[in-house]
Amino acid sequence: SDLRPVTVIGLGPMGQAMAAALMRAGHPVTLWNRTPSRADGLVAGGATLAPTPAAAVAASELTILSLTDYPAMYDILGPLADEPGALADRTLVNLSSDTPDISREAAAWAAGHGARFVTGGVMVPAPMIGTGDAYVFYSGPRDTFDSSEPVLRIIGEPRYLGVDPGLAQxxxxxxxxxxxxxxxxxxxxxxxxxxxxxxxxxxxxxxxxxxxxxxxxxxxxxxxxxxxxxxxxxxxxxxxxxxxxxxxxxxxxxxxxxxxxxxxxxxxxxxxxxxxxxxxxxxxxxxxxxxxxxx
Ligand code: NDP
CATH class of the missing domain: 1.10.1040.10 (N-(1-d-carboxylethyl)-l-norvaline Dehydrogenase; domain 2)
Known part of the structure; x- marks a missing residue:
């Protein structure tokens, strides 16, 4: 496929639905999940399971995170962020739930490590991902959102709210x-x-x-x-x-x-x-x- 590679970190019901939709659209998809077995079905369908979060983030310029909350992102990406350049020039789209303030802090954290960061809030249950009824709120830098938008549109209709990274949550x-x-x-x-x-x-x-x-x-x-x-x-x-x-x-x-x-x-x-x-x-x-x- 010559479509843009995408990494999905977090394979609860939501992350699995997102990865499946991206694969159906023809994107090469790399996965990482704390519990690797949750990737089994997607790997059987052609996705690549990365051995570490570092390998997952390295595999695609664009990484989508679908985790319980933002502390889970730090658990996964925190050790990686300490390696020089590991997050530099990567785009992270965090679709996990948390408070607006915590998503603002995370945007500053990501920027401090050279990453582009977009926050999102998914407004439909997992079975609706990839259908015409799905929509997702986004906030963060407009240019980063715009360049990710064609991929994000596969998950659901993207609704961009503004630059303040707290807006989506x-x-x-x-x-x-x-x-x-x-x-x-x-x-x-x-x-x-x-x-x-x-x-x-x-x-x-x-x-x-x-x-x-x-x-x-x-x-x-x-x-x-x-x-x-x-x-x-x-x-x-x-x-x-x-x-x-x-x-x-x-x-x-x-x-x-x-x-x-x-x-x-x-x-x-x-x-x-x-x-x-x-x-x-x-x-x-x-x-x-x-x-x-x-x-
Ligand atoms: P789950 O709680 O089922 O999955 C959460 C994911 O986060 C799993 O991959 C889990 O890994 C991972 N995770 C949690 N804590 C940690 C940690 N400390 N370290 C590493 N990984 C961690 O959530 P969903 O898939 O249902 O939802 C994901 C996000 O989407 C949530 O923020 C939710 O609020 C939001 N959302 C969900 C909807 C839904 O219908 N499901 C609807 C709208 C929004 P592991 O598999 O190892 O446990």
Whole structure:
């Protein structure tokens, strides 16, 4: 193949899916994983297993890392980085999860060893890698991203966010903030109705309609974004006081039902503090004034 060689370090479900997609696209792929047996299937398909991280990084100008977190990257590349020139003029694309600050520190660490460094956050589960529905957030130097983009596009649609290397993980976490909170709310709401003896099947399909009503209510998000940044919460929609009364009823019903109360407590607290701060007659969006200010 005359396509660009790519190294993949980290062969959990995600790294395996990425390596397989790159191989399907015809790229020569070199692998390294702490547990070598996880490469077996890919090696049978034509990938090369490198004996050491140093050999893996030396095999391709571009190395993609898919590890549990950033400390795993230091465990693997740290010893190598001490060898003069081992990381020089290499491009590292780290698609592992961690905090924005830790990914910023890692970008500085890599630059200090002469490597080009792009951070990423994969927004789909492993089975979706390489499909039309996959997308990945990236941040870091624009030229490094641009030169890697044709390869990264094979994994999923690349969405470049900017030069700050913390942006990819910030967006990853912000999206997961929405996702995880919705999933917990679905489970909590199901517990509430089943505690009253109602079968979950009589509730959950309708609950999904409530979830999909949210985009219909908010539209493309741009007007909400504008209103939040402008601090405009006119009070002609659903007021914080009205919604807050419901939030309190949900908390009381949860207490009575004997189900967990932490999530409804948090939501109720947003509303009651917004009302206490004088936002009761404004739209529910006024909760933003409470939420964005650290207590
Ligand atoms: P896994 O936890 O299954 O795999 C992690 C990889 O990291 C393995 O190759 C593992 O090696 C390696 N690893 C972990 N710690 C160390 C260490 N200290 N030293 C050396 N190697 C280490 O994760 P996934 O493949 O599922 O995910 C990879 C990344 O992608 C994660 O950051 C995850 O948050 C992110 N992600 C995953 C999604 C998914 O659906 N799986 C979805 C979106 C993002 P070994 O095989 O030896 O254990």
């Amino acid at each position: 910030l967006f990853y976490q912000a999206h997961l903030d929405v996702f995880l909170t919705c999933l917990s709310s679905l489970l909590h709401a199901t517990a509430l109705v089943t505690a009253a003896g109602v079968p979950a099947a009589e509730f959950l399909p309708g609950a999904l309609t409530t979830l999909t009503d949210i985009p219909a209510m908010i539209g493309d998000g741009l007007e909400l974004a504008r209103a939040l940044e402008a601090g405009e919460h006119p009070g002609d929609l659903s007021t914080a006081r009205m919604m807050g009364a419901t939030a309190e009823h949900i908390l009381r019903t949860s207490e009575t039902a004997g189900v967990d109360t932490e999530l409804p407590k948090a939501v109720n607290s947003h509303y009651q503090r917004a009302v206490a701060a004088g936002h009761g007659d404004q739209d529910w969006t006024a909760l933003y004034e409470v939420i964005r200010a650290r207590r």
